[in-house]
Amino acid sequence: MSTLPSRTAEATAQILVIAKEPVPGRVKTRLTPPFTPGEAATLAEAALADSLHAVLATPATQRVLALDGLPGSWLPAGFVIIPQRGERLDERLAAAFADTRRLRPEPVVLIGMDTPQVTPDLLAAACTALTGHDAVFGPAADGGFWLLGLREPDPGLLLGVPMSDPETGKHQLDRLERAGLTVHCLPELTDVDIAADAAHVAAQAPHTRFAAVLRELSR
Template sequence: MPAPVRLAIFARYPRPGEAKTRLIPALGADGAALVYRRLLERTVTAARQSGLRFELRVTGAAPARFHEWLGDDLVIVPQGLGDLGERLMRAAAPGIVIGSDAPALTPQLLQAAALALETAPAVIGPAHDGGYYLLGFNTPVPFAFADIEWSTSGVFQETLRRLEANGMAPHILPPLSDIDTMDDLANWPELLP
């Protein structure tokens, strides 16, 4: 029987001035941090409701700060050093990695991603801005994370190309929007301060 999939939520502590920095001009540092706090809380709730094993991979504060905020029941692992790609490479396989920028991510989508890994070598959820909100894999995929120009509109296509070039044609989930700008927040007033 294959090992169960572990969901890894990559999270930053919502310290004003360090979270959702592209929202700071419109919302201020405290407002942007509050939006991020709400996004991460929403993501953790979806993970809990999915029934999947999950962990928070954290940066910006000690694990104890995340436990105080989100609950002592969580498995919390420091992300460690390196760029985003290097930190993502540390996630265990079989696994699913997500951030907290996609407020429409549901427990059902997380379950669908795990189910897809029963028949596909990988699964990816494209974001409308050209990135992705979820990447799942049955075996380690360091090639998918190395030397990527993160936060650009070509991340999804480049990741898809790399997966396919390595014989890992992924199952593709429905696209979702993520929250990076004030325009992105237009459909999510409950996230506003």
């Protein structure tokens, strides 16, 4: 029996996940030390799996994974896979929105692989918000953002926004507001970047795959 939610009237947007294949030395490098590159990749894989399963449990018109790398055993069924395009992160985000929009001309909600504590309720709230707002924005504790939803994705809303900057979220929100868009803001979440973030997120969401892996590695 399928565990995927059926497409119903509650499904108001596509959900897009942008992620890297969890390969040692390519993901979560700021977790090293105290973790080895292999352990950091294992944590990244768990965080990505948690994120993908939260998306699966959320009503959506389509679920898309924009992937840098190759899919593995961590990928559940139910996703359309597209390659990432572009060099800088702003270019890759803009391309992922554009490519997803070409697949289906519907609103798009994007998340990354850094918030394993994300829940279907938060994702559903983001999708629903796009029925009454032009954009939805989820700020991150490090000054970035963990979610961005757009009713009418436009590359110009992302291209040139400085990424991996303490004020990335502020710059992105300013870009949306200068474009005259109405924006609904979601609660702030913590991205997993360093070991302290990992401990904080695991404590917040102790039943996630991510928390279980962290407990095992911390023994």
